[in-house]
Amino acid sequence: MDVAEFRSGLRSWLDENDLSAGPDHTLDGQVAQLARVRRALYDAGWMRHGWPAEIGGLGGPAVLRAALGEEVASRDLAEPGIYSMVEVLAPTMISYARPVLAAEMVPLLLSGREQWCQGFSEPGSGSDLASLTTKAISRGENWVVTGQKVWTSLAQYSARCVLLTRTAPGHSGITAFFVDMDTPGITVRPLRTMHGVDEFAEVFFDDVAVPGDRMLGRPGDGWQLAMDLLPHERSTCFWHRIAYLYSRLDRLLAEAADHDEAALGAAYLALHTARCRSHATQRRLAEGTRLGPETSIDKVLLASAEQQLFDTVRDLLPGVLELAESPWRAEYLYSKAATIYGGTAEIQRNIIARRLLDLGRD
The missing domain is CATH 2.40.110.10 (Butyryl-CoA Dehydrogenase, subunit A, domain 2)
Structure with a gap:
């Protein structure tokens, strides 16, 4: 199944099966919703595409998983950060666990029966x-x-x-x-x-x-397991996150009375740059290329784009963050961690300088 066929079928199925989140937006509610979404997608077969048959998958390229996560994120079916953890932990188990253990355990994660x-x-x-x-x-x-x-x-x-x-x-x-x-x-x-x-x-x-x-x-x-895990965190997971941020840009456009074209354009350009870079990473992953320190570029671009987007929210929705109990407030505060989680921006720039540009340690 190619990506276009997969995406078309998935969208039709999601349109016919309501997996939308309920009114409980607490962390407990988000985790329960994540389990519900994974279980439904797994039982319908969508969550099994892009994974090897040895762990109960249906095969096909990993890019099918990126397409699935993109739909989940853009439709607000599950919080993208916790949804995407499967893209870090499942490949690690497949690569490093005993085959019998991986075959027993990975389906528990994919199907939402367990969180890791x-x-x-x-x-x-x-x-x-x-x-x-x-x-x-x-x-x-x-x-x-x-x-x-x-x-x-x-x-x-x-x-x-x-x-x-x-x-x-x-x-x-x-x-x-x-x-x-x-x-x-x-x-x-x-x-x-x-x-x-x-x-x-x-x-x-x-x-x-x-x-x-x-x-x-x-x-x-x-150590090698950690080095193999981090590029997965910065490939498919980032693709999901970018899809989610695009949905937040759309929401900002709908709510902002002042359509500051320069500010909105700059936020869009930052997201588009991160998406283009992430698309290239997804293509390398689909070709079977081993990902390495170059994914530090993806991390820097995504963190910058996320913070720029929510800084734009603050500027174009005056008072919403400071004076109202709005969902924007929590998202704005969370964006401040974007340059820390998954490797700090300073460390990523050092990796880019030393391992990609060969600038040495000075």
Whole structure:
């Protein structure tokens, strides 16, 4: 099935099947809506396109998943950030988990029966991921994990976690595990952000026993797993996010009394530039190209476009952010994190300078 045929069929199905979100816009409501949407799309087959048959998929290129997420985001069927987590975690499991484990677990995520999280960042190692200190020590057939993670999205809702630990010094001493979140010794504490949502959490691991067959890859493969995961975060996930931001630009056009053509044009141009770059990334992904540091460009462009869009909202809808209980307020505040989440803008520019432009460390 090609993309045009897939998109046409999907749109017809979505027009006939009402998956629109209900009145509950809390995080609890968003997570429940996400599970509902995934389950409906999976049962109808749409969520299985673009995934390999080995994990219950229907095959076809990954770009079909991008088209699906674009429709979900542009129709406001699910919050795009939490919807797109599947595009980070499922490919990681397919690439690094034992085939039997991937075949058992990935359908649970795709079908909405489970939510998963990603345990990477720590209080002392955010963008500097290689400095993580959460330890895993081998004890018989298990590994025992002790440490703390932070900024773990949706940890309080998650059944499983893709977890990075330290098993030896250096980059080659980072090892990944697939951990059940109900294992004794795990404590989750949600964190409230400035836009009033407990999307993140800190997670504590106190002598948590993880079976050896839950290791992802081999000991020391964790750093490479992280490097393979991040480009997925910045490819299909970003395509979904851009579709969502276009829908917000349309809403701004409908609500703004003052159509400042220069400001609106600049916001549109920033989004269009990010979309063109993301389209090129999607094309490389469809061709089977291994994505690498060049996706840092996608991250910088998307973050800039998102902040410019919501700054334009502030300028063209005076008082709405400051004086009204409007959905725009939370979105504007969330946009301020765009240059932080998924790798800070400063780190991304350093990667572009050093690894793409060969400008050295000075």
